[in-house]
Amino acid sequence: MNTSLAQEFECEAIIPHHKWWQSALMVFAVLCFCTLIGSYVANFLDHENVIMIYLLGVVWIASQCGFRAALASCLLSIASYDWFILPPSFSILPSDPQQMFTFAIMAVVAVVLARLTDSLRMHAKLRGQQAELLDLTNDAVFVWSLTDFKIAYWNTGAEKMFGITRDQVLGRNVKDLLRGSRAPESFLQQLLEQGQWNGEVTYQHTDGTPMVVASRLMIKRGEDKSPIAVVEFCTDISERKVAETRIREFYSIVSHELRTPLTSVFGSLRLLESGTVQLGTGTSEELINISRIEIQKVIGLVNDILDLQKMESGMLEIHVNPMSSEELLRNTCKGMQVLADQSSVELIRKPADDVVFNADYNRILQVMTNLTANAIKFTPSGGTVTIQAQMQNPEKIRFSVEDTGCGIDEKQFPKLFKKFQQLDSSDSRQFGGTGLGLVISKSLVEQHGGAIGVDSIVGQGTTFWFDLPIAGDVKVATADAPIDRL
Known part of the structure; x- marks a missing residue:
């Protein structure tokens, strides 16, 4: 992998940051060290050479702590050098003007270096903030070299989308790692000519699941304006x-x-x-x-x-009024009898306690009609469809529609109440229907504060049910009538 390219997209700042008191301690420690060493070597070296010890200390302070610490260390170095090193000792000003000139040069070097350090620190900070922003997006953002196709940058969005961590991909070939429906060479020429490329690519997740992504590629150029890398942005559009x-x-x-x-x-x-x-x-x-x-x-x-x-x-209106569970079942059977006769299916209404509860009669009748029509439609000739109402507890009543059809695989349950979706496209042609009935029924039940669900055994039949809350007084009348066979 191109080292300079990887460093350019490195998220961490390359210049350390210190608090003011940490910088002060570092300045004090460095000056003490320089003074001790300077006092020792001053016995057998020229004073000009001793100055270099302080200069190195100031340079190190400038590279670590920035402009203010460098300027302070420079002034303190002058005072320390004059006070402890230059004869006569403990004097305020140096006796040799050349020493002042030397210290002035040292101060200039320290200031320039400190300014450069601050600039690098700011650049590193901005780079880190840019990387943080890229990590906040849900889109995958990664960079790969044009020379060897090796990945130099990989954001958090890419980790989530592809299921591969940054440490696992840096330095690996993008063609080997992300096997897509289109190889980079297929659009590389257009990318180099126009500077960007937009299109749809099918990649694979680490678990083998195919993903359709909207890919946007842009060329990154070096200082000489020559293309050096590709920045790729990917948005997962599989669900769309x-x-x-x-x-x-x-x-x-x-x-x-x-x-x-x-x-x-x-x-x-x-x-x-x-x-x-x-x-x-x-x-x-x-x-x-x-x-x-x-x-x-x-x-x-x-x-x-x-x-x-x-x-x-959100414009569907619900008009709640007291209604009878027995009346609901009776009218459902009357409305569905013709369809049941045409399909040679026996429609049964089980006797139950008549419960009066609050709901929108027309909408709940619509739900029962949808569920019963589906049951008849998917029940073979000679089968039965049974509807009933049962009290679950003093606060809830359950309506159910049971058929003796082929049943539904439990894995298919999540698809049942989704918009624009049927279990099998062939069913839509064999049995008719748009698949909207269950979606509408679910919405109507939930708007009443209830819940809808399904139980099924493959090869034996299916039961669709929905629960509704009972608001107000509950009226129960024991039903001794025999089972109605309509």
Whole structure:
């Protein structure tokens, strides 16, 4: 690795920092040392040579403590040298003017060196602050040499993004370490010509997980303006790319869900318009009934999209009033009976205590309808779907929809209530639907202060449930009626 390049991006200051009292102690210690040595060597060396001892001490103080300490040590050196070394001893001013000139030279050297030291210290401080700022960003920032492709700098964001520490990467070849979808040579020519390059690259995390990053590369030039290194900024956009894919799939599904019923309605209207099917006949009534059902599907889809938009903007209104759990289950079954009959699925409502609680009836009915429709849709012919309500405790009631379908793998649970996502794209074509029902249901339940969840065993069936708080007095009436089979 290029040593100078690595030093340039080193985060720690190369000039030490001392407090004022530490500098004072260092000045005192150095002057005492110089005076002792000077007093000893003055017996067999010229006084001019003794001055060099003090000069070295002042130079060291200047390099360690800066301008003020250097100036103070210079003045104190003059006093100490004149007081203890020059004859006659303990005099205030030197008897030889040449000594004053020598000390003046020493003072100039000390001041220049101290100023240089302060400048280096400030430069190092700014470099350290710059490195701290780079470490605060979530983006990965790293630098690699153009000569040997070895990494010279690696910030904290890069450590988090790639799962590799700074000590593990410094000095390693970027091509070997970060195996991406594009090798550096593929965009190096453009980078050298334009000074920068922007694009998407797929890198791999240390655990093997692919990451799509938005990469921005810039050329760093040396003092002679020649390119010496590449500064690369990477933003992890993997989640954004996944979201974009889901949105594209969602648009495709919505288009399909809209086109299919509208095509059916359009075909029915063409038959009636052309006179192929006469109004008032059994066939025309069937076409009208089919058109009505298909239009209801379109209206339902549009309502789902509008509800989702209202939820995201915080504009969905909830009107809470007392409602009956038994009435909710009964109306859910009535609304879903046609779909259950068409799917040859038995819809069962278990008897339970009738509980009166506070909620928005239309919205909770919407949740129950969504869950029941999903259960019927994914239950094979001859299966059963059971809905019920149970008191969990005096403050909470649970509604559940149980089916005898194929079940859901537990690993798929996190995907169930996510926007624009279905468990399998083939399901969206085989069973229909946009995948918005569970998202909307979750939001509605949570706006009521409740919770929604799922239990499932693969090959046996699935139970979706949601809990709602009971506000106010709870009315319980024992239900002795037999199980309703609708």
